[in-house]
Amino acid sequence: MSLLEVKNLRVSFRQDGKVFEAVKGVSFSVESSETVALVGESGSGKSVTALSTVSLLGENAMVEGSVTYGGTEMVGAPERDLRRVRGNDISFIFQEPMTSLNPLHTLEKQLGESLSLHQGLSGAAARERIIELLTKVGIREPESRLGSYPHQLSGGQRQRVMIAMALANGPELLVADEPTTALDVTIQAQILELLADLKRSEGMSLLFITHDLGIVRKIADRVCVMKDGEIVETGPTAEIFDNPRHPYTQTLLAAEPTGAPYPVPDFAKEILATENLKIWFPIQKGLLKRTVGHVKAVNDATLRLKEGETLGIVGESGSGKTTLALAIMRLLSSEGDIMFMRQELHNWTERRIRSIRKDMQIVFQDPYGSLSPRMTVEQVIAEGLSVHDVPGSHDKRGLVAETMREVGLEPEMMDRYPHEFSGGQRQRIAIARAMILKPKLLVLDEPTSALDMTVQVQIVELLRDLQRKHGLAYLFISHDLRVVRALSHKVIVMKQGDVVEAGEAAQIFASPKTAYTRELMAAALNLDSKAG
Amino acid sequence: MALIKLNPLNQRRLRNFKANRRAFWSLWIFCFLFFLSLFAEFLANDRPLLVNYRGEMHVPVLNFYPETAFGGDFRTEAVYRDIEVQCLIISGGLEDCWDDPETVIEAAQNGALAESVEDFQQGWILWPPVRYSFNTVADIGRAAPSPPDDNHILGTDDTARDVMARVIYGFRVSVLFTLVVTLATSVIGIAAGAVQGYFGGLIDLLFQRFIEIWSGIPSLYIIIIVASIFTMNFWLLAGLMTAFGWMALVGVVRAEFLRARNFEYVRAARALGVRDRVIMFRHVLPNAMVASLTLLPFIVTGNIAALASLDFLGFGLPSSEPSLGELTLQAKRNLQAPWLGFTAFFTFAVMLSLLVFIFEGVRDAFDPRKTFQ
Numbered sequence: 001m002s003l004l005e006v007k008n009l010r011v012s013f014r015q016d017g018k019v020f021e022a023v024k025g026v027s028f029s030v031e032s033s034e035t036v037a038l039v040g041e042s043g044s045g046k047s048v049t050a051l052s053t054v055s056l057l058g059e060n061a062m063v064e065g066s067v068t069y070g071g072t073e074m075v076g077a078p079e080r081d082l083r084r085v086r087g088n089d090i091s092f093i094f095q096e097p098m099t100s101l102n103p104l105h106t107l108e109k110q111l112g113e114s115l116s117l118h119q120g121l122s123g124a125a126a127r128e129r130i131i132e133l134l135t136k137v138g139i140r141e142p143e144s145r146l147g148s149y150p151h152q153l154s155g156g157q158r159q160r161v162m163i164a165m166a167l168a169n170g171p172e173l174l175v176a177d178e179p180t181t182a183l184d185v186t187i188q189a190q191i192l193e194l195l196a197d198l199k200r201s202e203g204m205s206l207l208f209i210t211h212d213l214g215i216v217r218k219i220a221d222r223v224c225v226m227k228d229g230e231i232v233e234t235g236p237t238a239e240i241f242d243n244p245r246h247p248y249t250q251t252l253l254a255a256e257p258t259g260a261p262y263p264v265p266d267f268a269k270e271i272l273a274t275e276n277l278k279i280w281f282p283i284q285k286g287l288l289k290r291t292v293g294h295v296k297a298v299n300d301a302t303l304r305l306k307e308g309e310t311l312g313i314v315g316e317s318g319s320g321k322t323t324l325a326l327a328i329m330r331l332l333s334s335e336g337d338i339m340f341m342r343q344e345l346h347n348w349t350e351r352r353i354r355s356i357r358k359d360m361q362i363v364f365q366d367p368y369g370s371l372s373p374r375m376t377v378e379q380v381i382a383e384g385l386s387v388h389d390v391p392g393s394h395d396k397r398g399l400v401a402e403t404m405r406e407v408g409l410e411p412e413m414m415d416r417y418p419h420e421f422s423g424g425q426r427q428r429i430a431i432a433r434a435m436i437l438k439p440k441l442l443v444l445d446e447p448t449s450a451l452d453m454t455v456q457v458q459i460v461e462l463l464r465d466l467q468r469k470h471g472l473a474y475l476f477i478s479h480d481l482r483v484v485r486a487l488s489h490k491v492i493v494m495k496q497g498d499v500v501e502a503g504e505a506a507q508i509f510a511s512p513k514t515a516y517t518r519e520l521m522a523a524a525l526n527l528d529s530k531a532g
Numbered sequence: 533m534a535l536i537k538l539n540p541l542n543q544r545r546l547r548n549f550k551a552n553r554r555a556f557w558s559l560w561i562f563c564f565l566f567f568l569s570l571f572a573e574f575l576a577n578d579r580p581l582l583v584n585y586r587g588e589m590h591v592p593v594l595n596f597y598p599e600t601a602f603g604g605d606f607r608t609e610a611v612y613r614d615i616e617v618q619c620l621i622i623s624g625g626l627e628d629c630w631d632d633p634e635t636v637i638e639a640a641q642n643g644a645l646a647e648s649v650e651d652f653q654q655g656w657i658l659w660p661p662v663r664y665s666f667n668t669v670a671d672i673g674r675a676a677p678s679p680p681d682d683n684h685i686l687g688t689d690d691t692a693r694d695v696m697a698r699v700i701y702g703f704r705v706s707v708l709f710t711l712v713v714t715l716a717t718s719v720i721g722i723a724a725g726a727v728q729g730y731f732g733g734l735i736d737l738l739f740q741r742f743i744e745i746w747s748g749i750p751s752l753y754i755i756i757i758v759a760s761i762f763t764m765n766f767w768l769l770a771g772l773m774t775a776f777g778w779m780a781l782v783g784v785v786r787a788e789f790l791r792a793r794n795f796e797y798v799r800a801a802r803a804l805g806v807r808d809r810v811i812m813f814r815h816v817l818p819n820a821m822v823a824s825l826t827l828l829p830f831i832v833t834g835n836i837a838a839l840a841s842l843d844f845l846g847f848g849l850p851s852s853e854p855s856l857g858e859l860t861l862q863a864k865r866n867l868q869a870p871w872l873g874f875t876a877f878f879t880f881a882v883m884l885s886l887l888v889f890i891f892e893g894v895r896d897a898f899d900p901r902k903t904f905q
Contacts, residue, residue, distance in 0.1 A: 329803055331799065331802060331803060353805075354805040354807075355805075357803065357804060357805030358804075358805065360803075361803060361804070362799075362800065362803045364796045364799065364800060365796075366796055369795060369796040369797065370796035370797050370799075370800050371797055372797045372814075372815050372818075373541065374541065374818050375814075383801065383804055383806065384804040384805070384806075386806070386810075387804060387805045387806050387807070388804075388805065417541075430800070433800065433804070437804070
């Protein structure tokens with residue numbers, strides 16, 4: 001008998017009198033000591049499926065079908081029985097380790113809560129068990145960490161604590177919902193290894209939800225590929241990867257940003273140059289606000305960028321990539337020279353900077369957060385026109401339509417609101433907002449990392465086309481080396497505010513000089529090679 | 533065709549509000565009552581709406597007419613409540629009105645005068661539903677306050693003024709006062725909170741300290757002091773209430789601005805070179821509106837209560853002004869006249885309940901977690 005058996009599960013949500021069906025008749029099973037991966041793009045219903053196994057969905061959800069855990073029916077079971085199963089037999093790990101931990105509680109309290117709830121452990125016994133758990137998930141010196149708060153831990157450590165919490169009651173099934181998506185590549189690899197180890201040593205089953213096929217290949221025994229609320233293909237991992245039958249699976253497997261950027265024209269002018277750019281945030285203490293030290297976000301960044309060229313900035317989170325870009329955009333103050341189109345920007349006032357803002361534009365990471373939900377697409381895209389003079393700006397709608405066509409959007413959609421668009425379309429809107437001003441320099445701050453793989457490929461292609469057409473210079477910030485390789489002419493690698501390596505992209509990818517770059521490549525491209 | 537094209541979010545909010553029938557009907561009832569009270573002069577007045585005197589139309593409710601215009605002796609404004617003046621108008625200015633007006637009116641109306649008097653032109657008077665204004669001292673022929681009767685459906689107060697008229701005018705003053713003060717405090721409070729939250733840093737620090745000191749000032753004493761120097765009137769009191777009431781919204785608006793100024797679409801707007809003022813209005817302010825709206829009911833009802841309690845304590849508007857607080861004070865002084873207390877109580881109860889229902893509906897409509905099926 002299977003440990004978890006899902007039969008013909010249907011989940012629909014009701015809002016404003018309309019019914020939206022998220023999961024349309026899904027059936028799969030998880031045997032004991034088996035890892036099953038639910039793979040699919042965002043909106044495919046994979047998280048909803050997992051949450052509905054123990055009825056963790058909101059009140060507006062309607063669940064039909066059958067979910068049996070160890071032979072017991074879970075759909076429609078009384079809340080009391082469900083509570084006993086949740087956290088005890090079935091544990092969850094969520095995507096965002098920062099928001100899943102209560103910021104006001106110490107580790108000991110967070111872990112102790114679940115122990116006292118389900119096992120009645122307290123005092124020294126609980127403490128001992130907590131230390132054992134923390135050791136198990138690879139937290140060094142667990143005794144000294146008991147009094148720490150979540151904000152004192154790094155992202156990877158937080159996810160380890162989350163795993164420790166999930167393991168606390170010896171679950172038989174661990175449901176991991178995108179547990180590594182918010183983490184850096186090197187940390188991702190460690191967490192995956194930890195999960196695989198724990199699964200073996202504890203004899204658990206694992207239901208793994210992800211959009212990343214590289215991870216699936218590394219960890220899963222069986223794969224269920226989901227699309228639009230249905231499972232389109234299921235089978236053992238090796239079989240699916242070697243011989244995908246469903247066209248959607250084939251697209252997913254083939255989706256990887258590839259190719260190389262178009263070469264830079266020989267006579268391209270230099271458009272941006274920084275000399276020893278420094279961004280230090282002062283730490284002030286006491287009544288008189290004496291500066292006692294600095295948070296050194298970026299030290300000595302020197303870079304050059306020509307028209308039609310892409311400079312990739314890579315590094316893990318906290319390495320100062322985004323800070324550097326914001327300083328170049330003059331959205332943060334900095335020290336050191338910034339030459340933009342042969343003008344020295346360093347000491348310009350905000351008013352003077354405004355006049356050249358149309359030449360430098362930025363596209364942000366999160367296409368959901370970067371568009372005001374209260375403005376129509378036309379208003380969003382045309383916002384820059386109210387500030388700057390652009391040829392043809394007297395016909396606002398015409399220019400907006402033209403720009404939308406250029407980024408691959410239907411101009412008929414310009415009166416809609418951002419929430420009606422998918423992630424990829426929203427990112428196109430954000431690119432259109434920047435492009436309508438005909439900038440010379442476009443800063444791209446992780447423009448693809450919130451998007452699904454298949455969409456990433458399209459965006460990368462769009463960016464390459466726009467660059468060739470308009471001779472744009474890109475400052476491309478990413479932690480995803482595959483995308484960087486597909487777009488960049490030159491690369492700088494940053495670590496904790498320092499530029500540790502800089503040079504031609506091809507050269508850095510072929511023969512990284514520093515240990516840090518090698519480590520990054522290994523983590524990112526190791527998964528890569530297995531997936532490919 | 534809709535005048536303003538609402539975005540889908542606001543359309544859904546409007547739909548949710550309409551779905552809340554209690555709030556929706558409360559809004560209509562309140563608007564109807566307020567609309568009526570805006571025309572209080574046409575509802576309760578001691579001057580007629582329309583007078584026909586010797587074939588000529590006069591509109592006393594809007595214009596000044598001396599008594600001489602109706603064949604009287606004084607050049608002061610005609611006192612239309614006087615039976616003699618009424619007689620003059622109806623009989624077309626007959627001298628006999630000074631001796632026996634009742635008989636003349638009766639004769640004019642049954643047509644007797646038209647036969648006996650040469651060149652007789654009968655006039656008529658169109659009165660508002662309540663023939664007393666808020667400050668009309670009625671001739672009730674007994675001790676005030678008098679209980680409800682045919683002339684005064686809610687009785688009179690202790691200076692023989694009609695309670696119904698005072699309630700109509702008092703309701704209008706209450707609502708107008710709270711609207712003016714709420715609007716002024718909201719505008720100032722939102723602007724102050726926006727500036728503090730958006731710019732932060734030293735501006736925020738100094739402003740916050742200023743607010744702390746300012747809210748430490750005992751506003752009641754200031755009002756008492758000012759009231760002893762100047763004669764209190766509507767605008768002075770509204771100004772004072774605004775001066776000490778604008779801090780209510782600063783906190784929430786500041787918090788929303790602090791949060792929203794780091795949103796990516798705000799950053800994107802800054803990268804476009806949009807001016808701070810425009811960013812604050814277009815991108816950040818809408819975020820603060822929901823929080824402000826949830827506080828608004830407390831401000832509105834609070835201002836009504838504040839005006840009433842000041843009037844009750846005798847530091848508000850002069851007692852000749854129509855005021856629900858003053859009515860409450862009279863009710864307390866004249867416990868033997870329960871119609872005063874009941875009228876004050878029910879007026880407040882209806883007004884505040886309607887407002888609470890309306891704002892409850894508004895708040896729920898803005899609540900993103902509420903799903904209406």
